[in-house]
Amino acid sequence: MTILGRKYGRRSVALGLGLGAGAFGLLGGVPAVAGSIGKADSDEALLAPVNPELRKYARPMLAWRKGPPLSQTYQAIREQTQSAMPAPLPDIPVSTQVIEVQGGLPAVTAYVINAGGKNRPAILHTHGGGFVLGSAKSEIPAKQAMARDLDCVIVTVDYSLAPEATYAVSAEQNYAALKWLYHQASELGVDPQRIAVMGESAGGGHAALLAITARDRGEVPVAFQCLIYPMLDDRTGSTRIPPKPIGELSWDAPSNRFGWRSFLGQAPGGASVPVCAVPARTRSLAGLPPAFIGVGSIDLFVDEDVTYARRLIDSGIETGLHVVPGAFHGFDGAAPETSVAKQFTAAKLNALRRAFAAPIASD
Numbered sequence: 001m002t003i004l005g006r007k008y009g010r011r012s013v014a015l016g017l018g019l020g021a022g023a024f025g026l027l028g029g030v031p032a033v034a035g036s037i038g039k040a041d042s043d044e045a046l047l048a049p050v051n052p053e054l055r056k057y058a059r060p061m062l063a064w065r066k067g068p069p070l071s072q073t074y075q076a077i078r079e080q081t082q083s084a085m086p087a088p089l090p091d092i093p094v095s096t097q098v099i100e101v102q103g104g105l106p107a108v109t110a111y112v113i114n115a116g117g118k119n120r121p122a123i124l125h126t127h128g129g130g131f132v133l134g135s136a137k138s139e140i141p142a143k144q145a146m147a148r149d150l151d152c153v154i155v156t157v158d159y160s161l162a163p164e165a166t167y168a169v170s171a172e173q174n175y176a177a178l179k180w181l182y183h184q185a186s187e188l189g190v191d192p193q194r195i196a197v198m199g200e201s202a203g204g205g206h207a208a209l210l211a212i213t214a215r216d217r218g219e220v221p222v223a224f225q226c227l228i229y230p231m232l233d234d235r236t237g238s239t240r241i242p243p244k245p246i247g248e249l250s251w252d253a254p255s256n257r258f259g260w261r262s263f264l265g266q267a268p269g270g271a272s273v274p275v276c277a278v279p280a281r282t283r284s285l286a287g288l289p290p291a292f293i294g295v296g297s298i299d300l301f302v303d304e305d306v307t308y309a310r311r312l313i314d315s316g317i318e319t320g321l322h323v324v325p326g327a328f329h330g331f332d333g334a335a336p337e338t339s340v341a342k343q344f345t346a347a348k349l350n351a352l353r354r355a356f357a358a359p360i361a362s363d
Contacts, residue, residue: 051326092144101176108173113154121194121356125156128201130259162262167277196224204230208279224355233280233304234260238269247300250329290318292351296327
């Protein structure tokens, strides 16, 4: 992993390979079945940038990208994922907490993963799914394993999905959960000065919004932000079209436009988009917590994520950036047993370990 930041005195980007496909049959709304679609040479051209170790995981996505758009399938995908919920690990306790939200907004359910102990770090986690898919419950087994590996408490939030609820609801629900975690720190055995926010994809966007909101409101000290291929900029795929092969496999520009439109309640990319809903539109990143950002080089979000990391660095924020060549969006979840996914996961966990071990700087 390359660390980018003033503290480390390095400005380069390390690149490692990765890609996978498994879960994206569901995310695309059609079964993940390989097939011969279009000309073989065009299929091979799409696969050419992919890490050879993982190319077989990309092939099913060639069928997915020819299926119906997410705007037509997201409801069916939700039903499929609800019926295929993974079982929690038996040895790590999980409790359910219903948290009230200010302003008369709907209460939010969070799952608290806590094996017991004292003075441990904690993570407030927000799940991915393009703002329109996913659930905290589906994240429980993976986050149980992470809590065990890091000896920490993890609270994962089941925020309201778009388009039924826009950012004005889900962002406040996530912030209410963060405040709850902070105020319940003693009861949970948590060090209130070692609370990180973390998320993947849209959840990474939510985590970035949480860090910004916590800075602006001054109620909860956030020690670290761990942003995994975060969805940060509504302009990607709308007013900014990335060059091929970026965003050609997995989460693509049409899906991104639908996700942002649903989340914002208006068309993405325009001048009227509310700054408070889009991390990349935030005018100043000064005063935010240290960050880790991980993304693949052919992920639709690679440009916005690298740009955000650079802005953090230029704002004096200690920032780690890990770019994985050949990796599409969600590659580590699609092919977790591959060496490139394991290396990516190790980089993420090591960044969190360093953050939790470091003393919190005083003003």
